[in-house]
Amino acid sequence: MSPSDPVSLPASTWIDGDWIEGGGITTPAGFVAGGAYAGIKTYGPEPRLDVGLLASESGPCVAAGVFTRNAVVGHPVTHNKRILAARSDVRGVVCNSGNANTVTGAQGADDCQRMASLAGARFGASADEMLVGSTGVIGRMLPMDRVEAALETIEVSREGGTDFARAIMTTDTHDKQCALRVTAAGRTYHVGGCAKGSGMIHPDMATMYGFVTTDAPVTPEWLKATWKAAVDRSFNMVDVDMDTSTSDMGIVLASGAAGGDPVTDGHPAASLLAAAIEAVATRLAKAIARDGEGATCLIEVTATGAATEADARIAARTVTSSPLMKTAVTGRDPNWGRVMMAAGRSGAALDQDRASVWIGSHCVLDRGQPTSVDLKAVSAAMAGEVVSIRVDLGVGEAQATAWGCNLTHAYVDINADYTT
Amino acid sequence: MSPSDPVSLPASTWIDGDWIEGGGITTPAGFVAGGAYAGIKTYGPEPRLDVGLLASESGPCVAAGVFTRNAVVGHPVTHNKRILAARSDVRGVVCNSGNANTVTGAQGADDCQRMASLAGARFGASADEMLVGSTGVIGRMLPMDRVEAALETIEVSREGGTDFARAIMTTDTHDKQCALRVTAAGRTYHVGGCAKGSGMIHPDMATMYGFVTTDAPVTPEWLKATWKAAVDRSFNMVDVDMDTSTSDMGIVLASGAAGGDPVTDGHPAASLLAAAIEAVATRLAKAIARDGEGATCLIEVTATGAATEADARIAARTVTSSPLMKTAVTGRDPNWGRVMMAAGRSGAALDQDRASVWIGSHCVLDRGQPTSVDLKAVSAAMAGEVVSIRVDLGVGEAQATAWGCNLTHAYVDINADYTT
Numbered sequence: 001m002s003p004s005d006p007v008s009l010p011a012s013t014w015i016d017g018d019w020i021e022g023g024g025i026t027t028p029a030g031f032v033a034g035g036a037y038a039g040i041k042t043y044g045p046e047p048r049l050d051v052g053l054l055a056s057e058s059g060p061c062v063a064a065g066v067f068t069r070n071a072v073v074g075h076p077v078t079h080n081k082r083i084l085a086a087r088s089d090v091r092g093v094v095c096n097s098g099n100a101n102t103v104t105g106a107q108g109a110d111d112c113q114r115m116a117s118l119a120g121a122r123f124g125a126s127a128d129e130m131l132v133g134s135t136g137v138i139g140r141m142l143p144m145d146r147v148e149a150a151l152e153t154i155e156v157s158r159e160g161g162t163d164f165a166r167a168i169m170t171t172d173t174h175d176k177q178c179a180l181r182v183t184a185a186g187r188t189y190h191v192g193g194c195a196k197g198s199g200m201i202h203p204d205m206a207t208m209y210g211f212v213t214t215d216a217p218v219t220p221e222w223l224k225a226t227w228k229a230a231v232d233r234s235f236n237m238v239d240v241d242m243d244t245s246t247s248d249m250g251i252v253l254a255s256g257a258a259g260g261d262p263v264t265d266g267h268p269a270a271s272l273l274a275a276a277i278e279a280v281a282t283r284l285a286k287a288i289a290r291d292g293e294g295a296t297c298l299i300e301v302t303a304t305g306a307a308t309e310a311d312a313r314i315a316a317r318t319v320t321s322s323p324l325m326k327t328a329v330t331g332r333d334p335n336w337g338r339v340m341m342a343a344g345r346s347g348a349a350l351d352q353d354r355a356s357v358w359i360g361s362h363c364v365l366d367r368g369q370p371t372s373v374d375l376k377a378v379s380a381a382m383a384g385e386v387v388s389i390r391v392d393l394g395v396g397e398a399q400a401t402a403w404g405c406n407l408t409h410a411y412v413d414i415n416a417d418y419t420t
Numbered sequence: 421m422s423p424s425d426p427v428s429l430p431a432s433t434w435i436d437g438d439w440i441e442g443g444g445i446t447t448p449a450g451f452v453a454g455g456a457y458a459g460i461k462t463y464g465p466e467p468r469l470d471v472g473l474l475a476s477e478s479g480p481c482v483a484a485g486v487f488t489r490n491a492v493v494g495h496p497v498t499h500n501k502r503i504l505a506a507r508s509d510v511r512g513v514v515c516n517s518g519n520a521n522t523v524t525g526a527q528g529a530d531d532c533q534r535m536a537s538l539a540g541a542r543f544g545a546s547a548d549e550m551l552v553g554s555t556g557v558i559g560r561m562l563p564m565d566r567v568e569a570a571l572e573t574i575e576v577s578r579e580g581g582t583d584f585a586r587a588i589m590t591t592d593t594h595d596k597q598c599a600l601r602v603t604a605a606g607r608t609y610h611v612g613g614c615a616k617g618s619g620m621i622h623p624d625m626a627t628m629y630g631f632v633t634t635d636a637p638v639t640p641e642w643l644k645a646t647w648k649a650a651v652d653r654s655f656n657m658v659d660v661d662m663d664t665s666t667s668d669m670g671i672v673l674a675s676g677a678a679g680g681d682p683v684t685d686g687h688p689a690a691s692l693l694a695a696a697i698e699a700v701a702t703r704l705a706k707a708i709a710r711d712g713e714g715a716t717c718l719i720e721v722t723a724t725g726a727a728t729e730a731d732a733r734i735a736a737r738t739v740t741s742s743p744l745m746k747t748a749v750t751g752r753d754p755n756w757g758r759v760m761m762a763a764g765r766s767g768a769a770l771d772q773d774r775a776s777v778w779i780g781s782h783c784v785l786d787r788g789q790p791t792s793v794d795l796k797a798v799s800a801a802m803a804g805e806v807v808s809i810r811v812d813l814g815v816g817e818a819q820a821t822a823w824g825c826n827l828t829h830a831y832v833d834i835n836a837d838y839t840t
Contacts, residue, residue, distance in 0.1 A: 072764025072772045103760050103772060105789045138757020139790045199744065241743040242662060243758075244765040323661040323743070324620055324835055331836025337558020338663075340523050341620065344492025345664040352492045352523060369525045370559045409829045415744055416751025 015182065015279045016272070020190075023179025024161035025054060028190035028215035030255025032057050035163030038150035040143060041098030041136065044169060051150040052167030054211065054253075055092030055123050057158075061255045062217075063090040064224040065131070066231050068248035074102035075112035076132035077249060083128055088220035093211065093251060094119035095133035095168050096147060097196070102138045102246045111142045118151040133209060135196065135247045136170055165194035168209050171414055172198045176287040182276045184269035189216040189258050191276045195284035199241055199293040199415060210235050210250040212280055216273055217256035219264040226274045227252045234281035237313065237402040239321040240292035241411070252277065289320075289403035294410030298386045299329055303343070304399040305355075305392035311348035312400035315393060318346035320404030329387050329406040334378035336364040343391050354394030360387075367394065435602065435699045436692070440610075443599025444581035445474060448610035448635035450675025452477050455583030458570035460563060461518030461556065464589055471570040472587030474631065474673075475512030475543050477578075481675045483510045484644040485551070486651050488668035494522035495532035496552035497667060503548055508640030513631065513671060514539035515553035515588050516567060517616070522558045522666045531562045538571040553629060555616065555667045556590055585614035588629050591834055592618045596707040602696045604689035609636040609678050611696040615655075615704035619713040619835060620665040628708065630655050630670040632700055636693050637676035639684040646694045647672045654701035657733065657822040659741040660712035661831070672697065709740075709823035714830030718806045719749055723763070724819040725775075725812035731768035732820035735813060738766035740824030749807050749826040754798035756784040763811050774814030780807075787814065 026033050035049035065084050067077050083090065094115050101108050112134070116127035134142070165175040179192035193212035210231070218226075231250045256262070263269050290298040301319045306312035319325055322342035328335045339357050343350060353368035360381025362373050381387070387406075446453050455469035485504050487497050503510065514535050521528050532554070536547035554562070585595040599612035613632035620628070630651070638646075651670045676682070683689050710718040721739045726732035739745055742762035748755045759777050763770060773788035780801025782793050801807070807826075 070761065070764040071766075071768070071770050072760045072775075100757070103757060103775075103785060103788065103790065105773075137755065138761060139785065140757075141790075243742050243744045243761060246761050246764060322663050323831075324663045327832050327835035330832060333835075333837055335557065337520070337523060337560075340492045341490065341558060341663060341666050344490040344666060346491075348491070350491050353525075355492075355523075365523060365559065368523065370523065370561075407832055409832055411743075412747050412750060412827055412829055412832070415747035415753075417753055 015275045017180045017182035017276055020179040020181055023192050024165055024177035025192045025194050025211055025213045026158050026161035027179035027192040028213045028255060030057050030061065030215050030257030031213050032156040032158055032160060033164035034154050034156035034160035035167030036150040036154040038146040040096055040146065045173065047166065049163055049167035050097045051147060051154060052095040052164040053092065053119055053154050053156050054164050055156060056253065056255050060089035060091055060129065061253045062088055062220050062223055063251065063253050064227040065249060065251045066228060068245055070244050070246045072103065072246045074100050074134055074247045075104065075108045076101060076134045077247060079112050079116065080131045080249065083131065090131055091120060091123050091125035091129040093131040093133060097168050097170050098136040099134060099140055099142050100136050100138045100247050101134035101142055104139065104141055107141060111144050114144065115147060115151065118148060131251060133168065133249060135168065135209060138246060161192065161194065168196045170196065171293050172196050172291055174291065176284055176291065178280055178283045180276050180280055182272050184272040187258060187260050187269065189214060189269065189273055191280045193280045193284050195288055197240060197288040198291050210281060210284055212252045212277060214254045214277065215258040216254055217258065217260060217262045218254045219262045222264040222270065223252060223254055226277055230278040230281045234278060234285040237317060238285045238289045239317060239402065239404045240289065242321050286403050289405050292405035293414045294408040295405030296408060297329065297384065297406050299389065299404045299406060300386060300401060301389045302399060302401045303391050303393060305394050305396060306398040307349045307396040309398045309400055312398045315343045315346045315348040315391065316400050316402035318342045319389060319391060320402045323407055326404065326407035329382055330408050332379045332382040334359060334375045334382065339389060339391050340365065343393065348393060349395050350393035351395050356392040356394065358390040435695045437600045437602035437696055440599040440601055443612050444585055444597030445612045445614050445631055445633045446578050446581035447599035447612040448633045448675060450477050450481065450635050450677030451633050452576040452578055452580060453584035454574050454576035454580035455587030456570040456574040458566040460516055460566065465593065467586065469583055469587035470517045471567060471574060472515040472584040473512065473539055473574050473576050474584050475576060476673065476675050480509035480511055480549065481673045482508055482638055482640050482643055483671065483673050484647040485669060485671045486648060488665055490664050490666045492523065492666045494520050494554055494667045495524065495528045496521060496554045497669060499532050499536065500551045500669065503551065510551055511540060511543050511545035511549040513551040513553060517588050517590050518556040519554060519560055519562050520556050520558045520667050521554035521562055524559065524561055527561060531564050534564065535567060535571065538568060551671060553588065553669060555588065555629060558666060581612065581614065588616045590616065591713050592616050592711055594711065596704055596711065598700055598703045600696050600700055602692050604692040607678060607680050607689065609634060609689065609693055611700045613700045613704050615708055617660060617708040618711045619660055620663045628665055628668050630701060630704055632672045632697060634674045634697065635678040636674055637678065637680060637682045638674045639682045642684040642690065643672060643674055646697055650698040650701045653698060654705040657737060658705045658709045659737060659822065659824045660709065662741050706823050709825050712825035713834045714828040715825030716828060717749065717804065717826050719809065719824045719826060720806055720821060721809045722819060722821045723811050723813060725814050725816060726818040727769045727816040729818045729820055732818045735763045735766045735768040735811065736820050736822035738762045739809060739811060740822045743827055746824065746827035749802055750828050752799045752802040754779065754795045754802065759809060759811050760785065763813065768813060769815050770813040771815050776812040776814065778810040
């Protein structure tokens with residue numbers, strides 16, 4: 001392959017469906033959502049919301065989740081893992097931003113339980129039927145009086161997806177939502193989602209926040225396996241700054257409101273619905289990378305010629321996360337040697353005498369030999385909204401794509417003064 | 421332990437010896453060095469030198485080396501590994517800065533051999549008796565006509581250590597040298613060294629450039645084992661930007677000019693000489709971290725309470741290399757949750773309910789509970805030349821110390837425009 005059209009989705013998520021303008025998590029039938037402001041978060045664009053509620057409208061829905069592998073985890077991660085180990089149906093998700101409720105001791109655990117309890121009460125559900133998300137500063141106590149007041153007054157509706165998407169934002173500059181409509185075996189399904197970045201982003205088997213809903217009826221086993229595979233190729237291929245959050249979570253909820261038999265392996269809609277879920281997750285993942293703290297462009301790195309898919313994944317991720325590559329993109333500096341340096345340190349097998357590198361459409365290293373390409377043209381190929389890089393490791397046939405962003409002064413500024 | 425005096429060396433390198441003012445690689449008897457300017461490097465402080473030569477004055481010396489584990493390596497790394505696999509004595513080292521001679525194909529291999537050959541000829545030695553170092557931009561051909569002219573005219577002397585130390589600098593803002601005198605079993609030995617950073621610094625079993633000399637007589641086996649252990653606790657505990665160079669190398673040369681029996685296991689000077697070598701390596705390693713690209717302070721992180729030394733090492737290194745921790749230090753932001761986040765993602769075993777964190781002398785997390793420490797005082801403890809952080813993982817007795825630096829606008833600027 002030659003470097004793909006940089007704004008297209010990778011081949012694995014090309015899909016026969018329709019993106020719905022303005023769509024999000026409440027586009028699929030059966031879901032309501034909303035947001036409120038409790039004053040936890042003192043930064044970010046208006047309207048500033050910091051408590052969000054997402055629920056299945058008329059009863060439990062099928063749920064699956066993946067969570068951070070950081071050894072330090074927030075109380076909500078512990079709560080959600082416990083719930084999803086015991087059951088596959090929940091009523092919804094309650095979130096706050098501005099405070100991660102992490103490393104907050106026994107009081108933090110109580111606060112998490114209280115959030116689940118109050119949110120569940122809105123729908124006649126128990127605390128064990130509500131998933132919880134808290135994102136923001138680590139090691140501070142939640143202002144529970146204000147959280148409780150917000151949870152009692154928050155309004156949810158079929159139009160509330162955007163408020164929810166805004167309520168989960170921390171340093172994100174805008175909300176991240178999308179929705180897709182697909183038709184299979186004579187039935188129409190919707191998949192919607194929202195996500196948040198935008199720092200401490202180097203997901204390890206999960207993402208910061210990625211919430212996806214669908215109105216398709218599904219079996220719990222199929223949803224779990226499909227979600228894990230989609231997250232591995234989407235959210236888990238994103239990097240902003242190498243730092244894995246203590247709050248990462250990716251949750252998918254299926255209401256079944258579209259009707260019909262539950263989708264599972266062998267169902268005629270299974271492969272298209274799985275592709276739709278992956279497409280939504282990938283679009284959200286790319287939005288997280290593009291809105292990485294201080295970023296001015298998306299970096300899309302495809303590793304080809306790898307011995308294994310695992311090697312391709314780690315090589316692509318390492319190039320996207322290299323500070324030297326990220327700063328070179330900021331300066332439009334055609335310093336492609338850093339692509340080789342990063343691929344080389346990734347742990348992936350490569351043959352430096354057979355490896356090749358492209359920046360945009362320019363081949364800068366051809367099977368181990370630097371080419372005589374015009375470096376000014378290479379620099380120009382690094383000036384757009386999307387910078388496309390391909391490295392061929394020269395040892396096999398496997399490939400993978402990862403997404404990251406450039407490193408600018410603004411990343412330093414945002415993170416030098418986060419809590420004070 | 422409580423956080424140690426931040427400017428002192430860690431306990432393992434406390435040493436009964438005298439640091440020699442202005443000392444370096446030619447302080448130990450038996451070594452000559454020098455530098456010249458070939459015009460490869462077009463940046464950096466004056467006097468600008470970019471070709472360096474270090475040699476044993478009167479004949480071969482015992483040598484040991486450790487090298488980058490990046491899968492992409494410069495031709496000099498390949499050359500040196502081949503030589504040191506076959507022999508334990510060499511005549512010296514020839515280096516250039518400004519060009520890494522990496523991913524440069526067959527011509528690059530020839531150029532490396534030619535550098536070794538020309539440098540060796542100055543001392544009646546063969547190319548196989550000369551180690552080579554090239555550091556700088558990857559993927560460009562060396563201007564061999566100018567390198568050759570420099571190698572023919574370069575002057576070496578007992579006073580040339582500083583010129584050599586300057587000739588290996590890339591984006592370093594100053595040279596890094598030191599020397600130590602120790603006396604054991606009635607005999608005086610000297611250990612000197614120089615090193616360079618200051619970007620692409622995340623050594624993997626080796627360092628960017630660390631050259632150490634001693635006038636002690638040693639056995640090759642003892643020197644190899646001693647050097648490996650010293651590098652693991654010094655250069656390998658440094659991070660600037662997570663990016664492992666393709667040119668990393670740490671070389672130690674022993675002339676034997678101090679006289680006496682060769683130092684080996686059981687020799688009365690063995691433990692003190694090993695400590696002296698580690699002390700020199702540690703001082704140089706800290707100098708690399710402090711002069712990291714764009715850095716304004718040194719960050720010293722000690723992980724205690726670890727299950728194993730390997731866990732302590734990876735936890736300490738991960739905290740020093742976390743972009744979010746590095747930017748928090750830039751802003752003197754007492755956002756200690758990021759210490760826990762980084763320790764948590766390091767892979768080290770920890771118990772978040774028993775873990776503690778100190779910044780300077782302030783305990784901010786006490787066995788899983790945030791303390792009521794005055795965050796302004798914590799911020800003040802982050803304002804000095806050295807920021808001292810300790811994280812206790814709460815699971816064992818092992819500990820390790822790592823060094824890094826803060827992340828500033830200047831890192832972005834330096835690396836956005838490196839080759840153009």
